Amino acid sequence: MQFLSFYKTLFLVAICLSTSFVFAQKDDKEEAEIDTERLIIVKPYSPSVSDAFKVKQTPSINDSTERKKKKVTYDIFSFPVASTFTPAKGKAAGVQQKSRPYLYDNYASLGVGNYLNILAEFYGTLQLNQNQELGIAFNHNSSQGGIDNAVLDDKFYNTDLDLSYESQARGYTWGTDLGVEHLVYNWYGAPNYLPITNADYDGIDPQHSYYAISVGANIDVEQGIFDKADFNYRRFGDNFGSGENHVLLTPKFQFPIGNENVVNADFSVDYVNGNFDQALYNDSSLKYSYLNLGILPSIQVSEGDFAFDIGAQLVYSMNAENDENTIYVYPKVTGSYRIAGDYFIAYTGVEGGLQQNTYYDFVQDNPFVSPTLGIAPTDKQYNVYVGGKGKFTENISYDVRANYSAEKDKALFIHNPYQSSLASEGFEYFNSFSTVYDDVKTLGAFGELQVAFNDKLQLKANVELQTYDVENQEEAWNLPQLSGSFLADYQITEKWSAGATIYYMGERKDYFSYTASSLTEDKTVTLDGFVDVNLNVGYQLNNRLGFFLRGNNLLEGNYQRWMGYSVQDIQVMAGATYQFDW
8 A cells, every 4th residue: 555655646746747847848849748657757856066057158138129227317415404313432442550649849858967967958839820930949058067187167058049930921931030048168177287276276267158149030932033041140259358240141043944954143241250358368359350242153954863063152251350352262063973873873073162260150169269269261272072872772871972172271279378477367277279270181081871770770870081281280280080970769669769879089189388487398289089978768658748868978988078178977867858739
């Protein structure tokens, strides 16, 4: 039975297939008939992928009734439609970074140490409005003395107060400032072997007081040929009737040429006059008065890696006391070339100028000078230098150069002689310095290296070597041939920090002239070199309050910076700092 059912099914399938085939071919072969009795199906059809084929070409259409498409033109009429759709704002991926410390407008510091040393500082700003600012700076450094081998009172103090005002307007910035200084330095360098009694020592008044009052103004213009100008007037004097007036005015102009090149025109008016009531060992007064008028035209050119500045300065100097007028001409040429980008930049230059020496500047360099100085300008004829600077890596930079200079009437500090029969003032006991002038040529070399290991540790070291050729004097008095310094700053943690400052000064030469009774001694004295080591540690309790501990002169002891003047031995100071806003 199953066998018969299979044949019946097979027969029905064959009938359907044949009927479909007959109807498909009816138009062409109507008379064709299929003998159903002879139909044998061997295998059903199973198509595969390989049986498929692609149409090789696009068939052509040959239709006479084909019509071409018409060109359709679209016109868009836009009109505003109110929309309430608000797109979501994108959010950039955040980068975690350390928050910058808040900077306060005011800073105060107070420290106390041995030798009754006191250090006080204050720096503050008061924002009057968006464009006006008032600044104040106060510094005080004093000591009650106590140097072991000092036979006279060695106390000192240095106090200065500066007030400034700055205003920003459309297109320019201007400001004014007022400064007051009061200094006291004693001539404590008298030796203990003078032919005088202890009562005479006690009767010496070594105190030398200075005062200074200065007024200044400045303006800086953003556009136009007038660039900026600075003005300063200072009155300086002491408790021996000395007085000095110094006026300095420096307007500057710029004339752009092209996109990068600039022509500069710098003018200067430098006037100084003053007097000393007496000379060394006599009562004759000393006066000086100089007016220097200068003009410096120069052109700045920058082309790719090459840049240079070419100019020359003309100075007309008038010596009113001696009724002498002199004209000076100085070169002002500098240039640089980036040979290897920021890794090596070669530079060179030839520069000169007339340096206006003042009583105030001499006191800043050597506070133990006597009020009996000769004041005259120094003719810096030229200074030729060549060097290279750049960086070895991103964290290590360097600067090296060599120079040769020639100066006429260079001021040199020299120890004042002692004459026992004439000594009466506090600076006439073999304990003060004066100035002598000589023509000096200097050959020097300088090298500096800076290393920034990271944001926490930074180092800086430099060394300078100089040799001197003098015209009239035996030596280049009190000028070292070798000097150097080393500075380090280390941020140990967020709250702890440390630093070091080391100075080295090589041997210096000074002059020894001593006359007492029938004894007269003249000779050259060599002052030993010294290393001054200073360390400091700081602790920041919070954003406002911090504490510090400093140690100065930790290695060398009471060395002599100037002949007869030993310095304080190991000094330790502790104090606090405080930051705040008004």
